[in-house]
Amino acid sequence: MSVEIFYDADADLGIIQGRKVAVIGYGSQGHAHALSLRDSGVDVRIGLAEGSKSRAKAEDEGLRVCTTAEAAAEADVIMILTPDTKQRAIYEQDIAPHLKDGDALFFGHGFNIRYGLIKPPANVDVAMVAPKGPGHLVRRQFVDGKGVPCLIAVEQDPSGGAQALALAYAAAIGGARAGVIKTTFTEETETDLFGEQAVLCGGASALVQTGFEVLTEAGYAPEIAYFEVLHELKLIVDLMYEGGIARMRYSISDTAEYGDLTRGPRVITPEVKENMKAILREVQDGTFAKEWVSEDEQGRPQFSKLQKAGEQHSIEETGRKLRGLMSWVDRPITETA
Ligand SMILES: NC(=O)C1=CN([C@@H]2O[C@H](COP(=O)(O)OP(=O)(O)OC[C@H]3O[C@@H](n4cnc5c(N)ncnc54)[C@H](OP(=O)(O)O)[C@@H]3O)[C@@H](O)[C@H]2O)C=CC1
Numbered sequence: 001m002s003v004e005i006f007y008d009a010d011a012d013l014g015i016i017q018g019r020k021v022a023v024i025g026y027g028s029q030g031h032a033h034a035l036s037l038r039d040s041g042v043d044v045r046i047g048l049a050e051g052s053k054s055r056a057k058a059e060d061e062g063l064r065v066c067t068t069a070e071a072a073a074e075a076d077v078i079m080i081l082t083p084d085t086k087q088r089a090i091y092e093q094d095i096a097p098h099l100k101d102g103d104a105l106f107f108g109h110g111f112n113i114r115y116g117l118i119k120p121p122a123n124v125d126v127a128m129v130a131p132k133g134p135g136h137l138v139r140r141q142f143v144d145g146k147g148v149p150c151l152i153a154v155e156q157d158p159s160g161g162a163q164a165l166a167l168a169y170a171a172a173i174g175g176a177r178a179g180v181i182k183t184t185f186t187e188e189t190e191t192d193l194f195g196e197q198a199v200l201c202g203g204a205s206a207l208v209q210t211g212f213e214v215l216t217e218a219g220y221a222p223e224i225a226y227f228e229v230l231h232e233l234k235l236i237v238d239l240m241y242e243g244g245i246a247r248m249r250y251s252i253s254d255t256a257e258y259g260d261l262t263r264g265p266r267v268i269t270p271e272v273k274e275n276m277k278a279i280l281r282e283v284q285d286g287t288f289a290k291e292w293v294s295e296d297e298q299g300r301p302q303f304s305k306l307q308k309a310g311e312q313h314s315i316e317e318t319g320r321k322l323r324g325l326m327s328w329v330d331r332p333i334t335e336t337a
């Protein structure tokens with residue numbers, strides 16, 4: 001199936017420059033969108049809860065901060081960039097009452113529309129601009145003159161202009177430098193959840209932690225294990241990013257390549273592929289969404305326990321020590337590039 005991919009030349013920045021945009025939330029994606037929209041000449045304000053911890057960060061960047069309700073009332077493009085599990089309540093309390101004809105409701109991920117948690121009225125455009133990368137890198141790449149690819153989708157289009165508006169927004173945050181693919185809320189939500197669970201976050205973290213455990217439990221030095229399975233992983237993935245798996249295999253030794261070709265399938269076995277398929281089914285049939293919404297409603301007991309266990313894994317202590325000795329690696333978490 002072929003896809004439509006758009007670049008800067010296909011986008012009309014003037015469309016988003018002619019609108020009043022509210023970015024609701026100033027976290028990973030919120031700060032990236034708001035700052036890059038502002039730098040692209042867009043009229044942007046930030047919507048936050050009263051007493052929000054994010055207020056000072058946004059104001060330090062010279063952005064105007066209002067309550068979510070004020071921002072939604074003032075703007076005609078409202079981008080919701082708070083955590084997925086919080087969006088429904090924020091929408092119902094502070095956004096829905098202020099929606100008017102001609103407004104556009106935007107999302108950075110399709111979760112709430114795909115699983116029917118938010119049901120916007122028919123008189124507003126509903127669209128998505130979903131960057132395929134973490135917010136802090138969306139901003140860093142924009143500042144560096146690069147861009148993170150984005151997916152756009154349109155769920156409702158009473159104005160007839162929702163796609164052009166989404167493409168203009170994606171261009172304003174740097175996405176059209178790399179490529180903007182048109183998709184649906186369903187395809188974005190299901191592929192994004194699968195990707196982060198099975199490969200990018202869940203799969204990769206478990207692979208690294210398990211490799212570290214196997215080496216250290218066999219008596220090898222944790223520092224050597226860390227460099228081997230975590231630090232070098234970035235360098236290997238950089239080669240894949242630049243030229244695919246073939247480029248990585250070109251650069252590694254024949255010994256590594258033979259080990260890759262013969263041992264890789266012993267790690268990622270047919271059973272692992274079946275596990276991945278089960279994870280995809282839980283995303284498609286709504287099991288994961290139901291579980292996550294319920295976990296959040298109960299105060300995230302399992303999330304907090306597993307998060308703490310991850311933070312206490314011995315690879316983190318080894319990593320902190322080694323990264324502290326490499327000034328170019330130990331980059332503090334900041335909300336700017
Ligand atoms: N993280 C990423 O890189 C990516 C995220 N997305 C999508 O983007 C959206 C935003 O995700 P992300 O950037 O990670 O979100 P964050 O967790 O970084 O959002 C935090 C922001 O939301 C505000 N917030 C949190 N809870 C509430 C609440 N109950 N009421 C009002 N504001 C609240 C916080 O304010 P305060 O400081 O006051 O707590 C803060 O400003 C999601 O739909 C996500 O799936 C898509 C692609 C990648």
Ligand SMILES: CC[C@](O)(C(C)=O)C(=O)O
Pocket residue numbers: 131132133134135192195196200201
């Ligand atoms: C990979 C995780 C992600 O989907 C992202 C950064 O793209 C997210 O939800 O944060």
Ligand SMILES: [Mg+2]
Pocket residue numbers: 131132133192196
């Ligand atoms: Mg993603």
Ligand SMILES: [Mg+2]
Pocket residue numbers: 109192193196
């Ligand atoms: Mg995601």
